[in-house]
Amino acid sequence: MSRARTIVSLVLPPLATVLIVILAWEGAVSFFSVPGYLLPPPSRVAAALWSDRVDLLWSTARTAGATAAGFAIAATLGVTIGSTLSFSLLLERGIYPLTLLFQMVPLVAIAPLLVIWLGNGPNTVIAASAVVAIFPVIANTVGGLRSTDPLLEELFAISGATRWQRWTRLGLPSAVPSIVTGLRIAAGLATIGAIVGEFVAGFGGDVAPLGIVITASLREFRTEKVFAAVALASLVGFALFGVVSALSTLLLRRYDASP
Amino acid sequence: MFRVATEASGVGVGVSVRDARKQFGAVEVLAGIHLDVEPGSFVALIGPSGCGKTTLLRAIGGVDALTSGELVLRAPSGKPLQSSEAEIAFCFQEPRLLPWRTVQHNVELPLELAGVSAAERGDRASDAISRMRLSEAADRTPAQLSGGMRMRAAMARALVTKPRLLLLDEPFGALDEVTRYELDEELLTLQKSEGFTAILVTHSLPEAVFLADRVVVFSPRPARLILSETIELPSHDDSVRTSDAFNRHVRRVSDALHQAIREAMPTGNGGATT
Numbered sequence: 001m002s003r004a005r006t007i008v009s010l011v012l013p014p015l016a017t018v019l020i021v022i023l024a025w026e027g028a029v030s031f032f033s034v035p036g037y038l039l040p041p042p043s044r045v046a047a048a049l050w051s052d053r054v055d056l057l058w059s060t061a062r063t064a065g066a067t068a069a070g071f072a073i074a075a076t077l078g079v080t081i082g083s084t085l086s087f088s089l090l091l092e093r094g095i096y097p098l099t100l101l102f103q104m105v106p107l108v109a110i111a112p113l114l115v116i117w118l119g120n121g122p123n124t125v126i127a128a129s130a131v132v133a134i135f136p137v138i139a140n141t142v143g144g145l146r147s148t149d150p151l152l153e154e155l156f157a158i159s160g161a162t163r164w165q166r167w168t169r170l171g172l173p174s175a176v177p178s179i180v181t182g183l184r185i186a187a188g189l190a191t192i193g194a195i196v197g198e199f200v201a202g203f204g205g206d207v208a209p210l211g212i213v214i215t216a217s218l219r220e221f222r223t224e225k226v227f228a229a230v231a232l233a234s235l236v237g238f239a240l241f242g243v244v245s246a247l248s249t250l251l252l253r254r255y256d257a258s259p
Numbered sequence: 260m261f262r263v264a265t266e267a268s269g270v271g272v273g274v275s276v277r278d279a280r281k282q283f284g285a286v287e288v289l290a291g292i293h294l295d296v297e298p299g300s301f302v303a304l305i306g307p308s309g310c311g312k313t314t315l316l317r318a319i320g321g322v323d324a325l326t327s328g329e330l331v332l333r334a335p336s337g338k339p340l341q342s343s344e345a346e347i348a349f350c351f352q353e354p355r356l357l358p359w360r361t362v363q364h365n366v367e368l369p370l371e372l373a374g375v376s377a378a379e380r381g382d383r384a385s386d387a388i389s390r391m392r393l394s395e396a397a398d399r400t401p402a403q404l405s406g407g408m409r410m411r412a413a414m415a416r417a418l419v420t421k422p423r424l425l426l427l428d429e430p431f432g433a434l435d436e437v438t439r440y441e442l443d444e445e446l447l448t449l450q451k452s453e454g455f456t457a458i459l460v461t462h463s464l465p466e467a468v469f470l471a472d473r474v475v476v477f478s479p480r481p482a483r484l485i486l487s488e489t490i491e492l493p494s495h496d497d498s499v500r501t502s503d504a505f506n507r508h509v510r511r512v513s514d515a516l517h518q519a520i521r522e523a524m525p526t527g528n529g530g531a532t533t
Binding site for chain 2: 152154155156159160169254
């Protein structure tokens with residue numbers, strides 16, 4: 001009962017805000033007679049969503065697939081690289097600061113290079129998604145492993161634990177809260193990476209992914225379809241974030257050390 | 260290395276320390292300590308804060324190396340042992356439990372790290388947990404335990420490997436007095452029944468006198484051994500804490516400790532006498 005009430009009190013206010021914004025938008029567009037190619041009213045966006053629903057559904061599926069693949073690669077590789085770095089002080093000192101620097105490189109600048117290396121198509125899109133998403137995972141893995149309780153480290157050392165045992169039984173479980181934070185950030189970035197990847201390399205295949213739908217509709221001045229595609233791309237991001245958050249909650253219930 | 264000790268008698272490892280010195284940079288911590296611990300005995304180390312008791316304990320446990328000096332661990336037969344054969348267990352002031360593991364799985368940890376099979380370590384951990392009277396809490400995590408119960412879990416984890424030498428670094432220092440007395444008694448009962456050697460660092464004189472066969476008093480840093488008091492008590496239940504013999508021992512240890520602290524003070528008649 002009280003739980004249901006909490007959910008209602010959490011969900012209702014932002015929902016009301018969205019509704020008010022949509023109504024105000026609709027009203028303002030018709031009141032000021034804004035041309036549709038500049039800012040279509042929400043009703044026209046909805047109509048575009050509905051009339052192209054089959055194509056858009058396939059486009060969304062393609063983008064979602066690439067985003068999920070990019071995220072999965074970033075998560076696996078990020079935790080592996082972060083763990084490898086923290087195995088050796090030399091590696092950590094030599095490489096970790098560079099991974100932080102790498103985060104500052106704008107991906108849009110790398111994306112054309114990925115096209116040169118991987119060609120047009122899903123490989124480049126997945127790679128772009130993984131490249132943007134991986135750095136917070138690496139950084140948070142290293143950070144989490146660094147923050148392992150030194151008293152527990154000593155306990156493991158005294159008990160003659162091997163490196164592998166220390167990593168699996170102490171390091172990783174201790175780093176879970178930090179890694180989970182990194183994965184949440186990565187979920188959002190993976191979506192951005194996939195869309196940017198599609199801008200430069202999404203051609204080919206029977207179905208155009210959302211990134212291509214956006215650029216193509218833009219050229220045809222079908223602004224309402226651009227809006228529809230952007231909305232769907234956001235939905236992909238929300239969905240991935242939701243799945244990752246749900247998994248995080250399960251992991252944190254077990255591994256969060258704070259009592 | 261892991262080996263099962265077969266019988267209660269003759270389990271304990273003897274320790275002899277000769278001219279142990281330890282230096283941290285320019286700071287001399289141990290200034291030539293001689294200490295003999297008989298197999299199966301219980302020795303308490305007492306001294307002012309920061310005098311080097313813990314340093315000595317860690318050196319005996321093979322955690323830190325001495326700067327110089329000799330450290331020999333012996334089987335009751337007199338045969339010297341490598342520290343890997345001596346089956347040493349530690350009990351620290353903090354319980355050092357893994358917060359995400361239940362008591363059962365925390366206690367299994369040392370066996371798990373030593374490669375003992377899942378079935379065997381489950382049985383042995385359950386046994387150690389029941390000896391520490393913690394069976395009802397076996398499936399709880401540390402956050403769900405009281406301070407005393409956490410310490411019991413840590414003791415069970417130390418005992419699960421059937422140690423021949425148990426090193427205790429102020430294990431009950433953070434507990435309330437009632438819990439502390441209770442755990443003192445249980446520790447003593449276990450030590451007598453299982454026959455391991457125990458070396459305890461503590462700040463509590465009554466605890467040292469209650470638990471130990473011998474109380475060793477250190478001077479302020481750099482630590483030298485200034486008193487080795489053999490404890491003889493009429494019994495080992497809680498009532499002995501108010502006996503005359505008990506109080507006499509506490510007084511003698513206390514006097515030696517205070518005199519050493521006074522002598523080490525830089526101000527006073529004639530300055531320091533080191």
